[in-house]
Amino acid sequence: xxxxxxxxxxxxxxxxxxxxxxxxxxxxxxxxxxxxxxxxxxxxxxxxxxxxxxxxxxxxxxxxxxxxxxxxxxxxxxxxxxxxxxxxxxxxxxxxxxxxxxxxxxxxxxxxxxxxxxxxxxxxxxxxxxxxxxxxxxxxxxxxxxxxxxxxxxxxxxxxxxxxxxxxxxxxxxxxxxxxxxxxxxxxxxxxxxxxxxxxxxxxxxxxxxxxxxxxxxxxxxxxxxxxxxxxxxxxxxxxxxxxxxxxxxxxxxxxxxxxxxxxxxxxxxxxxxxxxxxxxxxxxxxxxxxxxxxxxxxxxxxxxxxxxxxxxxxxxxxxxxxxxxxxxxxxxxxxxxxxxxxxxxxxxxxxxxxxxxxxxxxxxxxxxxxxxxxxxxxxxxxxxxxxxxxxxxxxxxxxxxxxxxxxxxxxxxxxxxxxxxx
Amino acid sequence: xxxxxxxxxxxxxxxxxxxxxxxxxxxxxxxxxxxxxxxxxxxxxxxxxxxxxxxxxxxxxxxxxxxxxxxxxxxxxxxxxxxxxxxxxxxxxxxxxxxxxxxxxxxxxxxxxxxxxxxxxxxxxxxxxxxxxxxxxxxxxxxxxxxxxxxxxxxxxxxxxxxxxxxxxxxxxxxxxxxxxxxxxxxxxxxxxxxxxxxxxxxxxxxxxxxxxxxxxxxxxxxxxxxxxxxxxxxxxxxxxxxxxxxxxxxxxxxxxxxxxxxxxxxxxxxxxxxxxxxxxxxxxxxxxxxxxxxxxxxxxxxxxxxxxxxxxxxxxxxxxxxxxxxxx
Numbered sequence: 001x002x003x004x005x006x007x008x009x010x011x012x013x014x015x016x017x018x019x020x021x022x023x024x025x026x027x028x029x030x031x032x033x034x035x036x037x038x039x040x041x042x043x044x045x046x047x048x049x050x051x052x053x054x055x056x057x058x059x060x061x062x063x064x065x066x067x068x069x070x071x072x073x074x075x076x077x078x079x080x081x082x083x084x085x086x087x088x089x090x091x092x093x094x095x096x097x098x099x100x101x102x103x104x105x106x107x108x109x110x111x112x113x114x115x116x117x118x119x120x121x122x123x124x125x126x127x128x129x130x131x132x133x134x135x136x137x138x139x140x141x142x143x144x145x146x147x148x149x150x151x152x153x154x155x156x157x158x159x160x161x162x163x164x165x166x167x168x169x170x171x172x173x174x175x176x177x178x179x180x181x182x183x184x185x186x187x188x189x190x191x192x193x194x195x196x197x198x199x200x201x202x203x204x205x206x207x208x209x210x211x212x213x214x215x216x217x218x219x220x221x222x223x224x225x226x227x228x229x230x231x232x233x234x235x236x237x238x239x240x241x242x243x244x245x246x247x248x249x250x251x252x253x254x255x256x257x258x259x260x261x262x263x264x265x266x267x268x269x270x271x272x273x274x275x276x277x278x279x280x281x282x283x284x285x286x287x288x289x290x291x292x293x294x295x296x297x298x299x300x301x302x303x304x305x306x307x308x309x310x311x312x313x314x315x316x317x318x319x320x321x322x323x324x325x326x327x328x329x330x331x332x333x334x335x336x337x338x339x340x341x342x343x344x345x346x347x348x349x350x351x352x353x354x355x356x357x358x359x360x361x362x363x364x365x366x367x368x369x370x371x372x373x374x375x376x377x378x379x380x381x382x383x384x385x386x387x388x389x390x391x392x393x394x395x396x397x398x399x400x401x402x403x404x405x406x407x408x409x410x411x412x413x414x415x416x417x418x419x420x421x422x423x
Numbered sequence: 424x425x426x427x428x429x430x431x432x433x434x435x436x437x438x439x440x441x442x443x444x445x446x447x448x449x450x451x452x453x454x455x456x457x458x459x460x461x462x463x464x465x466x467x468x469x470x471x472x473x474x475x476x477x478x479x480x481x482x483x484x485x486x487x488x489x490x491x492x493x494x495x496x497x498x499x500x501x502x503x504x505x506x507x508x509x510x511x512x513x514x515x516x517x518x519x520x521x522x523x524x525x526x527x528x529x530x531x532x533x534x535x536x537x538x539x540x541x542x543x544x545x546x547x548x549x550x551x552x553x554x555x556x557x558x559x560x561x562x563x564x565x566x567x568x569x570x571x572x573x574x575x576x577x578x579x580x581x582x583x584x585x586x587x588x589x590x591x592x593x594x595x596x597x598x599x600x601x602x603x604x605x606x607x608x609x610x611x612x613x614x615x616x617x618x619x620x621x622x623x624x625x626x627x628x629x630x631x632x633x634x635x636x637x638x639x640x641x642x643x644x645x646x647x648x649x650x651x652x653x654x655x656x657x658x659x660x661x662x663x664x665x666x667x668x669x670x671x672x673x674x675x676x677x678x679x680x681x682x683x684x685x686x687x688x689x690x691x692x693x694x695x696x697x698x699x700x701x702x703x704x705x706x707x708x709x710x711x712x713x714x715x716x717x718x719x720x721x722x723x724x725x726x727x728x729x730x731x732x733x734x735x736x737x738x739x740x741x742x743x744x745x746x747x748x749x750x751x752x
Contacts, residue, residue, distance in 0.1 A: 007475050016480055016588050017560045060587050086557060093554040169520065216554055216584060317587055325591055328472050332464070353592055357579035400583040 001026075002296055006327045006336065009295035013324035015317050018064035020072075028069060029289045032282075035265035036066045040073065042263060043239060047079045047206035052234045053241045054226075054258065056215060056249065057267030059401060060317025063243060064212055066267055071210055080208035080239070081199045083112045087213035090161040092168050096221050098229035099178045100167055102188045105209055105236060107157035109195045114154060118202050124194050125149050131187060132156055135180055139166060139173040185232055193237040207238035215245040219395060222248050230260045246405075247395045250375065268407045270314035275373060275412050284309050287319055299336075300326070304343035311347045313404050313416045322346050351418050354402065358422070361393045362402065366415050367423055369403050373412040438521050438531075441511040441539070454608065456499050457601035465593045466496065470503045472591060473565055477507070477534050480526075481565035484586075485593045488572035489635045491605070492597055497537060497569075507534040514548055515541040522552075526561040536566045545574045546581060553582035572596070599639040603646065606632045610649045622657050629654040645684055648677040652691050655698065664701045671695040689718035 003009035012027075019027055039053055057063045071082050085108045087093055091100050110128075114120070129149050133156075136143065141159055143152065160166055166173040181188065196207045214222070222245050226233065233242070242261075248254055249266070258264050271283040287309040291297070297305070308326065312319035325346035326338045335342065358366075369375055375394060397403045402419045406412055415423065458466065469483065487493040501509050510533040514521065525536060540548050552568075559566070570578055572594070579586050609632060629650050636647050655670035674691045678684045696711035 010472075010475055011479060014479075014481075015590060016482060059584055088554050088557050094550060163523065213557070321587075321590070328468060328591065331475075332468050332471050349591070352594075353579070357576050359576070396580065396583075400579065401587075 002292075003294060003299070004296050006299060006331050006338075009299055010324055010327040010331065012294040013320045013327065015060075015320045015324070018062070018068060020065075020068040024065070024069060024072065027290075027293045028065070029286055029293060031062075031270060031286050033268065034066070035267055036070050039241070039263075039265055040070060040076070043208065044075060044079055047239070048200070049239070050237050051239050051262035052236075052260075053239075054244050054261050054264035055241055055267070056244045056246045056264070058246055058269055058315060058404060059215075059399065060315050061267050061269050062316045063215070063267050065316075067210060067212055067241070067243070071208075076208070079205060081112055081116055081203055081205045083108050083207060083209045085209060085211045087211060088216060089213075090165055090168055092171075092174070093213065093217040093221070095171065095174065096217050096225065097174075097178055098225055098232055099181055099185060100174060101211075101225070102185055102192075102232065102236070103177060103181070104161050104167060105211075105240070106188050106191050106195070107161045108209065109192060109199075109207060109238070110153065110157050111161070113195055113199055114150075116199070116203060118195075118198050120150050121198065124191075124198070125153065127194070128153050128191060131184075131191070135177065138180075139170070139176055141166075189235055189237065196238045209236075209238060209240045211240065211242050213243065215243045217245070219245055219247050219251075223251065223253075227253055227257050230257050234260045245399075247398055250395070250398070266405075266407065269404055270316070271406045272309060272312070272314040275406075275410075283314055287312065287314070290316065290319065291323060294323075300338040300343075301340060304338050304340045307340060307343045308346070311350075311417050313401070313418070314406070315401060315404065318350075318401065318416075322350065325349060347418060351421060354416070354419050355422055357400065358402070358419075359393075362397055363423070365393050365397055366402060366419065369397075369413050370415045370420065370423060373414055375403065375405075375413050438512040438524070439515065441513060454495070454601075454605050456495050457604070458595070458598045462595055462598060465595060466499065468591065469567070469593050470500055473500070473507075473535055473567075474504060476565040478563065479565060480560055480562035482559050482589045483565065483567045483591055483593065484578070484589050485567055485569050485595065486572045486575050487569060487595045488638055489597050489602070489631070491602075491631055491635060492595060493539070493569055496595055504534075509533060509535045509537060511537045511539065513539045513541060514544060516544055516547070520551070520555070522555050522558040525566070526558045526563070528563075533564060535564050536562075537569060538566065539569045540571075540574075542571045542574065545570060545577060549578045549581035549585070552585040556582075556585040556588050559588055597635055597639050599641060602632070602635050602639055603641060603644075606636060606641075606646055606650065610646060610653070619661070622660060626654060626657050626661075629657070643677050643680065645678065645681055645687060648674040648681070648684075648687060648691070651677070652687075652694055656694055659694075659698050659701065662701075664698055667698045668695070668702065671698055685718045685722045689715045689722070692718065 001008075003012045017023075035055070039055070042051060042053065055063065055067070070076060071084060076082065083105075085104060087096075090104045090108070126149075129152075132153065133143075136156055141156060144155065147155070158165075161168075167177075199205060199207050214225075217225075226242075226244060226248065233240075244264075246266070249264075270286050271280045272287065273279050273283075284306070288297075288305065291300070291305060300308075304326070308319065308322045312322055322343075326343050329342045329345050330336075330338045333342065375398070394403070398405075402416050403413055404416055406414065469485070472481075472483065485493075485496075487496065497509070497511060501507070510531055512521075512531075521538075525531060575592075575594075609628065633642070633647060633650055633654070636642050636644070636650075641647060651670045651674035655667045655674065658664075658667035658670060671691055671694050675688070675695065678688045678691060692711045692715035696708045696715060699705075699708035699711055
């Protein structure tokens with residue numbers, strides 16, 4: 001339902017949740033270019049082919065929403081048993097190794113297959129029992145009596161990746177399993193292959209694992225995962241979409257690693273202006289639609305709306321945050337609609353936040369990007385120790401949205417419009 | 424951007440709840456809140472925002488530069504939302520993986536949850552929030568996280584993804600006139616002669632006020648000197664003589680630069696004499712008493728003569744035995 005007053009509009013702009021379910025139907029606005037429209041045919045073209053796809057984008061650009069949309073697509077649902085894995089729910093992004101990830105994929109697939117009614121065959125159950133039960137005692141898994149082997153395995157996998165999952169919560173368990181399974185990853189691959197084949201024969205569907213939140217670990221963890229263990233991650237016998245941190249793309253090693261994957265896709269920010277600073281009407285129209293899907297446009301004056309669109313930098317979540325701040329500010333002032341003055345107050349609040357968060361070493365980087373519309377340093381192989389600091393500053397700026405990337409036919413970078421006024 | 428080890432995420436324990444708000448506004452919390460114009464606007468924004476989010480997940484960040492101000496603000500928010508039940512928890516080193524509990528179906532009850540982040544725990548909590556932020560979307564109520572003011576940049580740096588989930592950030596700065604009024608009130612109330620716990624509480628309050636006064640540029644006022652002296656007296660009663668001496672010398676340094684504060688100087692010299700006596704620095708103690716006596720005479724305080732160091736040992740013990748040396752004057 002479209003909000004007809006500011007109280008409802010304030011609730012409609014929620015920076016906490018990506019769109020899913022009914023909200024996806026109500027609020028979603030299509031965009032172009034949209035890499036998901038290119039991922040979809042890759043998935044559907046050959047469902048059995050174990051493609052591995054890397055998916056990334058700026059924080060708040062709508063990655064999770066686009067992933068939700070893709071996974072909810074009826075054709076995808078028909079062709080695949082979808083196994084969504086939220087990294088933050090099952091693993092510890094602050095302490096993550098590739099073995100953890102493979103275990104989580106196996107556990108997630110077992111759970112999803114059972115929920116979909118797949119009958120586990122005896123050979124697989126026996127194999128899994130022989131493999132996992134010796135591991136369960138050292139990590140303190142309490143083995144209940146009088147349960148079938150299938151149920152026992154369900155409990156074991158739930159104990160690993162469920163709400164109280166040992167993989168996420170217990171460092172000791174992680175360490176034990178890493179050591180115990182370091183040379184047995186091929187066994188895990190076999191289990192996944194067997195499970196995938198049961199899904200295929202019984203459900204006539206392939207397996208699609210979508211790992212969200214893999215962009216949440218720090219860049220060092222992501223590099224370790226994708227650079228040192230790319231072979232393992234690409235060997236798994238099903239389709240997998242990995243979300244990765246955008247900053248990974250800016251490292252010198254990325255291009256060579258990317259070849260191991262079937263493709264990598266960047267969800268761009270909405271381009272609201274061109275490289276030469278002229279407005280991009282197509283992008284602005286998407287942002288206007290995004291607002292109009294949530295509230296009546298009579299609740300905001302046209303100049304205020306255009307100002308907020310410009311200041312959002314084309315980042316969906318930034319627009320959401322600005323809109324709800326403006327709604328609140330108008331309510332505080334007893335207004336029934338958002339005018340330019342109120343919009344300016346919302347922008348000024350965010351500007352103050354950026355100002356308080358930026359450090360001295362950030363400013364030269366920002367000025368350079370503003371001038372050149374490029375981020376040069378982190379494309380180079382690091383040559384001098386002093387470059388490390390500037391690279392780190394640049395990665396931080398990309399991560400906290402002070403620097404934004406725009407891409408259509410070509411790519412360029414610019415300073416966030418709100419930050420620009422601080423230079 | 425290096426790897427963070429497990430050790431940085433502390434083991435789980437329970438959430439420590441601060442007594443439910445609204446609490447009866449007694450003591451300093453009963454003092455009318457005074458903020459500058461921007462501060463009141465921030466408070467209004469927070470209350471209006473919260474008011475429409477009952478039953479909805481939402482994240483707000485509030486930065487404050489004094490625990491005293493924070494507690495008073497929380498009391499004020501509770502007073503402005505009278506039919507709300509606000510649950511207040513302290514997050515410390517022991518509060519591991521607290522979000523799922525707050526977001527669980529049974530939750531912790533209430534209409535809003537306020538989390539006070541211990542200054543020592545900010546880094547750990549920021550990292551934790553950054554990777555568990557998806558849980559925030561399942562909260563059955565709005566949540567306000569209260570961080571010390573000087574940690575804002577750190578939180579932004581360590582938890583940029585979490586930061587992006589906030590609806591709004593509020594910054595509350597101490598308003599000097601309010602702080603000075605509160606501090607004056609504290610200085611005018613008598614020191615509790617009671618239990619060690621009373622004295623500890625009073626010392627905590629004095630330290631906080633002195634820190635806050637320094638923050639607003641009032642750390643070198645006569646009022647600050649008085650609070651330093653009182654803190655010095657309490658420390659002496661706790662047998663913390665070196666610390667007592669430091670506070671009293673700080674008090675003295677302030678009045679020496681302020682000038683024409685003979686009575687306060689006399690009180691400080693007298694207190695310092697007592698502390699020095701316990702430190703076995705008899706000559707210095709005697710000199711301090713002499714200085715006090717001279718000042719008392721100069722301002723015509725006849726009682727002050729009673730503090731002459733002749734027989735100072737017995738008098739000092741008598742003073743301490745009464746729990747308050749200054750009270751003899």
